[in-house]
Amino acid sequence: MDIEGFARRALVDHSEESVQKSLQEKILEFKDINPVQAGQMAQAVLDEVKYTLKIEDHPDESLKNLIKYPKSGIGMGEMGVGSRGAGDFFVHRQIAEIVKSSHTNAFINPTAQDDGGVVKATAGADEVYITTAVDGIHSRLSEYPFLGGFHVARASMRDVCVMGSQPVALLSDLHLADDGEVAKLFDYTAGVCAVSELTGVPLVAGSTLRVGGDMVLGDRLVSAVGSVGISPHPPTARKRAEAGDVILLTEGSGGGTITTTALYHGLFDVVWETMDISFIQASEAILQDGLLPEVHAMTDVTNGGLRGDAHEISQTTGLGMAFWEDEIRALVNPKVLEMLESLDIDHLGVSVDSLMIVAPEDVASKVEKVVSSAGVRIGRIGEVDDTGIPRLLTDHGEEELKPLFREAAYTKIKKIVGDLQPEDFEEMKQKVERSALEAIAKKDEVVARIKERHEN
Template structure:
């Protein structure tokens, strides 16, 4: 429970302070084994601190007021589908990318490309070195399963480095556990990350550990992120390098955090073991070892919004068309995972199956297949790239379906099915509000930068 947010909301709505402190004290006692007197003192401290922050608006420092005033979109995260890997989420990420780009700090690949990782170029003696970085957050529903959360978020971060054609060299970890969380959760999460580190011989080199919201958030929610750093002597295999005439290859996917969550919350516990592998990284390392990265035009992991989302983003970024064959894609989903998804009526093309998708010239495809199969990972050709500008799928009956991301990724838990994935009727209005908030954020950034430079 976010007691600061709760208090701020109640004060803004004119709640009686004494009544508010009574409610807060009772809420605090639900989480902490303390006396009513202690809980009441904490509640009074919270309301006093929040009231103090509101005094900023009573002062004469207009610039400070401007800085602390959030450029609100009046659209909530859940309403917009942020984090749900669909059309709403992709739109917000493009706005974040615009804010990043407004800083005008040079990079080779940044969030505007909507790619898996970012890349900067450096010089080492006479050679160009490409440094790739990526960061991923733990799946929110794995807070109660820290080892699995750590294992899968580490894999996800490393995948994002690998698909840019880089060799992973370091892992970093950031942990936030709420005030009432057991310290053992920190160790369990770290052990999950360390398991991946040991399996692929890439060291964990740094990290941070804090409480979620400090004293202001009660409960035991774990939120965290793992970052990875990789290096390469070749330019990144970014999506924008795809060319018409290329073939599309896909490795077998058995899922990661999303499939693990689906398995646990729907009772398919044996499927959890399907996800516990490092096949993706083995496949990527094989390509580096066989010096094939330079010949590959683009690589991506089938994660955000599933293949539907990836196909749409690649097509949008490149202006090219992609043609997929449904039956060939299904053959590249682990049989146990596919059975679970079909049993639960979950679209395999709309969820993260954690396959490696490669786009390369036809004359290189056989070498890529041989390289990846040599390390025991299944791979097959599933489609082609053309100049139609449309991502589409050929079904088993020969019908053609345009691949578009849903408003949210395919619902893989009961609560997600209740929330639904249909696009809101006022989605265009929502986008306009979000766009305005992003523009206002850039304006604030510019104002602060100018102030600091001038002073």
């Protein structure tokens, strides 16, 4: 419960007295305190919010612009942000444009829509490529901290591995709301450290704070894990894919998404299927065999499933891809596939956490051999071509692989929300893009002003 957000919204149409009363009641729902204390808390929140609202009367327009933010009028859920579909991809492209506008130098930056970012550094006479990636805990795993920590750590490491880097360090950022049980911190960290121990990659730093400080009541856990990797070779970025390449896929047993699906449908046995590090083992095998420089691209089948990854690779490279449906189905963990099909969930539109490798024919054969030797199932699921369109080849013909507006609905609440694109999606995109451009303009103005002050 965001009591500051509630106060800001409620003060627009209601009297301060009624808002204070409502806020007091909400605080008592969460806090074991007396009504007087709850009333004092409510009034303190209102006083603080009212102070911030006085910015509207400030004569300095530049200060007002600094403190406020440009609004699009579009909500996160409305746009599908975080739901790994068309709306989410569009917003991430706007974020990438803001990063690009900073004109800082990176070997791979967010405009590539890749799994991790890469900078090139010099160590003596040698060049080294440093990869970083960060992933957030699955939002529905707040009540299952160990599972949340395990899967977010593994996801972050995956994003480094698919860039062709050797993971060398993990970082954890953990936020627990004010009424959260402290033991959640420990269970979550133990989950992260389980991956650390299994892979030999140390957890070296982190931060632990409350969600929203005193302003958010409840016990919601949110967190992120970052990974750092190094490589002497250029990254296996998506843009290196070429027509004629073979597409390989390792067996996918899922991560946070599949775990959430299992938990919230009471299919608890499937959870154990997700508890492995086969993805990292496959990446390690390719790295140790010295095949990475010959591999054109690697990615993990996560954001929006294969539909999303195929779309992103095609968008980045301008190439097309032909995928074979039967071969893909054969490489989804049988228990996971059975669950998805029993719940009518599209396995192509959900994160199954497979490793997808794009490489020339001769290199693909070597990759298949070395990954299989590491005990991980792998197979050929398609090929890259110059059609410019990702396609799924089935017994009934072929269809274009398009990302849904949201990833395949894998919980009951997601099925209610739906995955259909809003009729005014193009208008929504224009509003979102405009607010991103306003953010860039604000950044440019602030940077210029700070530079001017330093020069004087």
